[in-house]
Structures are given as C-alpha cells and as structure tokens.
C-alpha cells in the first residue's frame with residue numbers, strides 16, 4: 278500500500294518536528310499537521326521562523342524547506358482526516374488531575390476525542406497511528422470506538438511511539454536508534470505496518486525499524502522512559518552518598534559507565550529530571566501495575582519518582598542551609614528555567630519546584646532563561662497554586678540579562694545546563710554580588726576550579742568542593 282497523504286492530529290513538541298522530518302524526507306507525501314489551538318498553528322505558519330512554537334536546533338531549516346511544498350499546518354481537522362490515508366494521533370496525554378487514577382493514570386480524554394472525530398469525519402478506510410505515549414492496551418479502546426462509530430469504514434490501529442528527546446529532536450528524528458511499529462498480526466495489520474515501515478525506510482536503515490505486536494510497542498515506550506529515568510535517579514541517589522564520603526559522582530559515573538554492560542549515557546547527576554514525559558510515564562506504569570495487583574512492581578518504579586522529588590528538595594534545602602538557614606528577603610538568582618538545555622519547554626522542570634521551595638521560605642527570586650518567556654515562568658509557578666498570581670509576581674523578577682539577575686544577589690542557583698552560562702564573565706558576576714558569593718551548580722557543568730579561584734563558594738551535586746583560598750574582598754564595591 279502506497280501512502281500519499283498523511284495527517285497528524287496535534288502540532289506540539291512531537292507532532293510538529295516529527296511531521297516536518299517525514300515531509301522533508303518524503304517529498305512525494307503530503308503531510309498536514311492539524312491542531313485545535315489556533316495560536317500554535319499560526320506559529321507554525323509564521324513567516325518568521327523564530328516564531329515557530331517549538332524551539333529545536335535545526336528545526337527551522339527543515340520547516341523552511343518543506344512548508345508550503347508538502348508540509349501544511351491547519352486547524353481544519355475534519356478536512357485533513359478526510360483526505361489522509363494514514364492519520365497520526367500526537368495529542369497530549371498528561372497525568373489525570375481528577376477522578377479515578379488522579380495523579381497517576383494517563384488522561385486519555387484527548388485520545389478518545391481524536392478517535393471519535395476520526396470516526397465521524399472519515400469517508401474511507403484509514404490507518405490510525407498512535408504517536409502519543411499511551412498505556413498498554415489503549416489501541417483496544419481506540420479500535421472499539423472507531424469500529425462502532427466509523428460508519429462501516431475499516432481502521433487499522435498501529436502503535437508507533439516516539440523516542441525523540443527535546444533539545445535533540447531533529448538529530449534523533451534524522452538518525453533514530455530505532456523506530457518501533459506495533460500492529461495487529463493479521464494480514465491487514467501486517468499490510469498497515471508495512472505501509473508505515475516504508476515511510477520510515479526513506480531515511481532510516483531497515484534493520485533499525487522494529488516491528489512488534491501492538492501491546493509490546495505500547496509497553497516498550499513506558500518501559501524505555503522508566504529505565505532512563507531510573508538511571509538518573511540511581512546516579513542521583515549515589516550523588517548524596519558522594520557528598521558524605523568525599524567521593525566524586527562524576528568520577529563514579531565515569532568508572533561505572535566504562536563497563537560496557539552499563540554504558541556511559543544518562544549517568545549525569547543533576548538537580549533532578551524534568552520534562553513532560555518521565556514522571557508522567559512512570560506514574561502511568563505504576564498505576565497500570567497497581568490495577569493488575571502488582572504491588573511490588575508498582576512500588577519498585579514509584580521509588581524512581583520519590584528519589585527525584587527528594588533530589589529537587591535536597592538542592593533547595595542545601596541553598597537555604599548555606600545561606601545561614603534563612604533566605605527570607607534575600608535575592609537569589611536562578612539561571613535556567615527549561616527542564617534541559619536547547620529547549621523552551623519547561624514542563625516538570627526541576628527549576629519550578631526549587632523556586633517554589635525557596636519562595637515558601639520568602640526568598641526573592643530573579644530568574645533568567647535564554648529561551649523561556651516571563652509569561653511561561655509565571656504560569657508554571659501559578660499552576661502549582663501555592664500562592665496567588667499576584668504574590669508570585671511580587672516575589673519573582675524575570676529578566677532578560679543574566680548579569681542583572683545575579684547583581685546584588687546572595688546566591689546563584691544554576692538549574693539548566695545552557696552552554697552560554699559557561700562563557701559568562703564570572704569575575705564581573707562575582708564582584709556584583711553580595712559577599713560571600715555562593716553558587717549552586719545543579720548541573721555539575723561549570724568550571725568549578727575557576728569559580729573557586731575567583732572566590733565563589735561553589736556547591737555542586739555529588740562532590741564537595743573545598744575552598745581554595747579565603748574569600749575575596751568585593752572587587753568593585
């Protein structure tokens with residue numbers, strides 16, 4: 278079966294970049310990405326590529342090449358469904374905030390709405406591809422809705438989870454470790470799988486395209502994220518032990534990572550993992566296990582989240598304890614708000630929770646992030662509901678100049694590993710701060726020897742840095 282028209286429902290961090298790459302690599306396929314969010318679609322259609330709603334290195338060039346040729350962004354969902362032979366569902370599947378499974382289960386409201394809309398709008402048979410991350414056996418529900426409301430049209434449901442990481446989405450999409458396609462093991466199912474495999478085979482080596490049954494595919498996505506997050510929580514747990522024993526977590530990470538059975542990736546200790554996926558997907562896994570009565574399995578994975586919460590709280594508490602057990606009324610500069618570098622995404626960023634912790638202690642925060650807007654930072658804090666939006670606005674200043682953020686502060690907390698932070702003139706920053714100037718590197722990536730040499734009291738994760746010399750006088754006081 279040859280596909281000539283694709284539609285993707287959901288123009289977010291996954292739908293936008295994924296479809297842009299398919300369109301670039303398959304110029305003969307018309308790709309239409311649709312969304313109910315008009316502002317998002319306007320952003321994707323904006324002539325100024327700096328206004329694309331998703332920031333990813335290299336994405337602007339790909340959009341520029343394909344947009345208007347065979348890549349289109351629209352809010353006309355029904356039209357795109359009607360025209361397409363293959364429909365990707367790439368809508369959000371956040372943790373439920375209400376009712377049964379609140380705080381753990383995935384909220385499949387948007388998935389169901391998509392299935393119903395596809396059923397209502399379709400005028401011919403369709404292949405429906407689950408691109409969103411879904412609980413194992415969701416395809417069953419999607420198929421049930423489509424089969425019972427789809428006016429006799431035939432639907433094949435495939436699972437094709439996305440493994441891209443933000444910040445490296447384009448490189449991950451262009452050269453994925455693997456592409457996973459799960460489908461029904463019937464002749465029709467195999468034909469649908471082959472149609473999707475043929476699309477990816479335009480640029481992905483065939484041996485990297487794995488096919489499985491639907492349930493293995495759905496569960497592999499949750500499992501991959503659980504394993505990755507578990508590595509971060511594991512090294513973070515060891516970081517705390519390092520701080521008590523004068524071991525250095527970077528050295529431990531290097532030493533264990535050299536074992537080919539362990540491997541060197543995802544062993545970077547940090548203030549805690551963030552992002553829209555790890556926490557939500559593990560909570561979902563935990564929920565599914567509990568539903569099946571697998572209490573020990575659920576508890577095992579839940580510990581990964583508990584460890585992560587502990588790490589974020591530990592970082593904030595460490596700042597407070599080094600500022601003589603009070604941050605009340607003290608200016609603290611926060612460098613970085615995104616959950617990792619090279620993305621403007623802030624979902625579940627450790628920075629949000631560290632900020633909230635410090636604000637509960639009445640700190641005054643001054644925040645700088647090169648890619649995150651003031652509105653987004655305030656939205657993130659307001660979403661926690663810890664205090665009123667007016668109170669957040671009064672306690673938090675958001676600036677576009679990192680030097681201004683640090684000026685007159687008691688301490689700097691580095692929350693995101695943006696490359697530009699390494700190149701700052703730390704002498705100038707040091708001399709503009711209140712003394713003793715303290716710096717808390719939540720990403721272990723700055724040049725700590727140099728910072729110590731300048732005079733900073735430097736604290737990092739998983740390593741105690743001894744002071745190299747008495748604290749300097751304020752240079753330009």
Ligand SMILES: NC(=O)c1ccc[n+]([C@@H]2O[C@H](COP(=O)([O-])OP(=O)(O)OC[C@H]3O[C@@H](n4cnc5c(N)ncnc54)[C@H](O)[C@@H]3O)[C@@H](O)[C@H]2O)c1
Pocket residue numbers: 286287288289290291292311312313314317354367368369370387390391408409410411439440441442443553554
């Ligand atoms: N963000 C990532 O890095 C990443 C990576 C792999 C997988 N995933 C998974 O992919 C899915 C999408 O994630 P995302 O980060 O792109 O989410 P997102 O929130 O950025 O985008 C989802 C989009 O879907 C739209 N939408 C929701 N319901 C709709 C409907 N009925 N019709 C049309 N549009 C609708 C929303 O308006 C939104 O723009 C999630 O299941 C997520 O777990 C995300």
Ligand SMILES: O=c1ccn([C@@H]2O[C@H](COP(=O)(O)OP(=O)(O)O[C@H]3O[C@H](CO)[C@@H](O)[C@H](O)[C@H]3O)[C@@H](O)[C@H]2O)c(=O)[nH]1
Pocket residue numbers: 410439440441442443444502505509542543544545546547548549550551552553554555616617
């Ligand atoms: O050694 C490490 C690696 C990562 N992190 C943190 O872990 C979080 C997640 O990072 P990363 O996995 O690189 O980014 P995501 O975009 O969240 O990607 C994850 O989640 C996606 C959504 O499901 C999956 O598609 C990807 O495969 C999976 O890596 C970030 O806060 C990182 O700073 C660390 O603290 N230490």
